[in-house]
Amino acid sequence: MSCGCSKLEDGKAIVDHVKSKGKENAVPKVTHKISCQCGEIFTLEKVVMNCPNCNMTYAVTPCSSDDISKVKPAGIKYV
Numbered sequence: 001m002s003c004g005c006s007k008l009e010d011g012k013a014i015v016d017h018v019k020s021k022g023k024e025n026a027v028p029k030v031t032h033k034i035s036c037q038c039g040e041i042f043t044l045e046k047v048v049m050n051c052p053n054c055n056m057t058y059a060v061t062p063c064s065s066d067d068i069s070k071v072k073p074a075g076i077k078y079v
Contacts (some may be wrong), residue, residue, distance in 0.1 A: 003058065005017055005063060005064070009072065010062060010072065010073045010074075010079060011057070011058070011059055011072035011073045011074030012075060013061045014036065014060065014061060014072055014074065015048055015057060015074045015078055015079060017061065017078070018047055018048055018059060018061060018062070019048070022065070023047060023062050024046065024047065024048040024075055024079065025046050025047075025048075026046065026047045026065075027045065027047075028044055028045075028046070028060060028062070028065030028066070029062075029065045029066040030053050030065065030066045030068075031043050031044060031045060032047040032068045032071060034045045034051070034058055034071060036051040036053065036054060036056055036058075037054075037056060037073065038051060038056065039053075040052065040053035040054065040056035042056060044060070044071060047059060047060050047061065047062050047065055047069045047072070048079055049052040050077065050079065054076065055074050055076050055077045056074075056075070056076055057074040057075060057076070057077065057078035057079050058072065058073055058074065059071070059072060059074050060070055060072070
């Protein structure tokens with residue numbers, strides 16, 4: 001992915017950008033434990049992934065995937 005994608009802050013914009021590059025199934029540089037808004041804790045195994053409990057979509061760009069602060073929610077079943 002090209003420079004600048006790490007500046008995306010909105011979860012939906014991140015999902016849309018990552019999907020436009022065909023990278024939604026990429027494995028993050030670091031697997032993060034995500035504390036979902038519903039209370040579920042799950043492992044982010046792909047850069048775009050839904051919470052297994054409530055289907056909240058979480059996303060991060062591949063180039064920023066080593067930074068948990070860059071993982072953003074995008075909405076319920078956004079993907």
